[in-house]
Amino acid sequence: MFSHTDIYDQLERNGQIFFALLHDADPALYTWRPDPVKWSLLEILSHLVDEEKEDFRLRIQHIFSAPETAFPSIDPEGWVKSRQYSSNVYEDKLMELVNERKVSIKYLKNLGDVDWSLGYDHPHFGRMNADMLLSNWLAHDYLHIRQITRYHFEFLKANSAVKLDYAGRW
Numbered sequence: 001m002f003s004h005t006d007i008y009d010q011l012e013r014n015g016q017i018f019f020a021l022l023h024d025a026d027p028a029l030y031t032w033r034p035d036p037v038k039w040s041l042l043e044i045l046s047h048l049v050d051e052e053k054e055d056f057r058l059r060i061q062h063i064f065s066a067p068e069t070a071f072p073s074i075d076p077e078g079w080v081k082s083r084q085y086s087s088n089v090y091e092d093k094l095m096e097l098v099n100e101r102k103v104s105i106k107y108l109k110n111l112g113d114v115d116w117s118l119g120y121d122h123p124h125f126g127r128m129n130a131d132m133l134l135s136n137w138l139a140h141d142y143l144h145i146r147q148i149t150r151y152h153f154e155f156l157k158a159n160s161a162v163k164l165d166y167a168g169r170w
Helices: 004-022 041-065 076-082 090-109 130-158
Strands: 119-122 126-129
Touching (some): 004 041, 041 119, 041 130, 126 130
């Protein structure tokens, strides 16, 4: 069982993992799409920044300040176009993610003794308490770490003149 401190620590480590996976990327890599309907790495990075600021941290803050009230609305899928993610500056977004994760970790570590069972009955997702959001924040990280790693593999595969079977099956 993960304690809240364990999750804080892993979120902090994941911030370093995101940086390691994403820094010094060539524009050919971060603008490439494995499929026309898939997001580019720049769009994934922009999504991570907005989720950091406007989803997990903000919603946990909202629960502790106004439990039982509706969350501010978000539109992660729609933001890709409405916020023009593809026109963002990649390195600026990466540094924003690094900085926002630091803000998040500081916030979490300074929470003190709070009631993690406080929450809101969401019309689509059901009961969403602070504990559930914290665990899902970590799960969201893992999903995107997997996605970014697969993205790197697919880019290598698409741009390699040799078969990559020897490395193992993806």
